[in-house]
Amino acid sequence: MARTVPIAALAALLCYGAWAQPPADSPVFEVASVKLAPPPDPGRGFSVSFRGGPGSEDPTRIDYRNVSLFNLVTLAYGVERSQISAPDGMGTEKYNIDARVPPGATRAQFRLMLQNLLAERFKLQVHRESKEVLQYSLTVSRNGPKLKPHVEAPPPTDANQPPPGVQGPPKTDSSGYPILRRGMGMAIMNGKARYQADGGELARLVGLLTGQLGAPVKDDTGLQGKYDIALSWLASAPGAEPDSDAGPDLFAAVEEQLGLKLERKKGPVEMLVIDHVEKLPTGN
Numbered sequence: 001m002a003r004t005v006p007i008a009a010l011a012a013l014l015c016y017g018a019w020a021q022p023p024a025d026s027p028v029f030e031v032a033s034v035k036l037a038p039p040p041d042p043g044r045g046f047s048v049s050f051r052g053g054p055g056s057e058d059p060t061r062i063d064y065r066n067v068s069l070f071n072l073v074t075l076a077y078g079v080e081r082s083q084i085s086a087p088d089g090m091g092t093e094k095y096n097i098d099a100r101v102p103p104g105a106t107r108a109q110f111r112l113m114l115q116n117l118l119a120e121r122f123k124l125q126v127h128r129e130s131k132e133v134l135q136y137s138l139t140v141s142r143n144g145p146k147l148k149p150h151v152e153a154p155p156p157t158d159a160n161q162p163p164p165g166v167q168g169p170p171k172t173d174s175s176g177y178p179i180l181r182r183g184m185g186m187a188i189m190n191g192k193a194r195y196q197a198d199g200g201e202l203a204r205l206v207g208l209l210t211g212q213l214g215a216p217v218k219d220d221t222g223l224q225g226k227y228d229i230a231l232s233w234l235a236s237a238p239g240a241e242p243d244s245d246a247g248p249d250l251f252a253a254v255e256e257q258l259g260l261k262l263e264r265k266k267g268p269v270e271m272l273v274i275d276h277v278e279k280l281p282t283g284n
Helices: 007-018 069-077 107-122 202-213 250-258
Strands: 031-036 047-052 061-067 095-100 125-140 184-189 192-200 217-219 227-234 260-276
Touching: 031 107, 047 069, 061 069, 069 095, 069 107, 069 202, 069 260, 125 202, 192 202, 202 217, 202 227, 202 250, 227 250, 250 260
Parallel strands: 125 217
Antiparallel strands: 031 095, 047 061, 047 184, 061 095, 125 260, 184 192, 192 227
16 A cells, blocks of 8 residues: 655655755865764763864864764854754764865865764754843953963973873873863863863864853954963862862953953854754764
8 A cells, every 4th residue: 555755744854865965066074984982981081172174283184082063063163052052962972083174175165064074974954043142251351361372383292191193081280180182172070171272263262161151252352363272270060169279260260371351241142053963973
């Protein structure tokens, strides 16, 4: 007996199948591997790292470790974590991604490659809408910025740095904060967090602050250029009272260590709404 499929359902199926098919003229990675990251050892933390891509020292490949779908969507669509409206539990899984980028690719093309990767491997579908939300303004504090301008130089030899390609939880310094590899990344261990960006623009810092605060952060500093940024703060558990003797909270750390200030405000923000996403990547 023949079974009919309603037109609306058929259209949905066709649309679903199209998510994995980027337009023929849309840029894609030459090769890409997307795998679930192994869980950290019991009692040990893990570090999130983004290496390579256009504008970096290794523009023709990317090496991402322990990144979430939120991380990937923010990079692909140029939004912050707080601008994403997503299903519950979307950020629980972590992924390791290795991909080859076509030589000469621009940052705009790279974003499209990530969008196509998300559509193909995670069946991602999104739309945009405006919403009024709590947000923050990042400004220069009264005593001026303390940012260190980036100067290109050979990487220093550091016994705390693991050999290239070796993965694992970072070591900690005498204050208990994680020691990060050179480049760009963040780690939280035993409630102590550190962010490091060698030669990063303030947009990267704004992205970190947005993710940590759960609200949009706008760069109103007027500062341009690239900086070597190191930021350490006490990452208290939600609802817990911070221990001021153990270290500064994020607001205090930004002002004390970077000479910047976070000011609270409210206003309209463009949101990226996740209509559909699958947590298990396909196609490796």
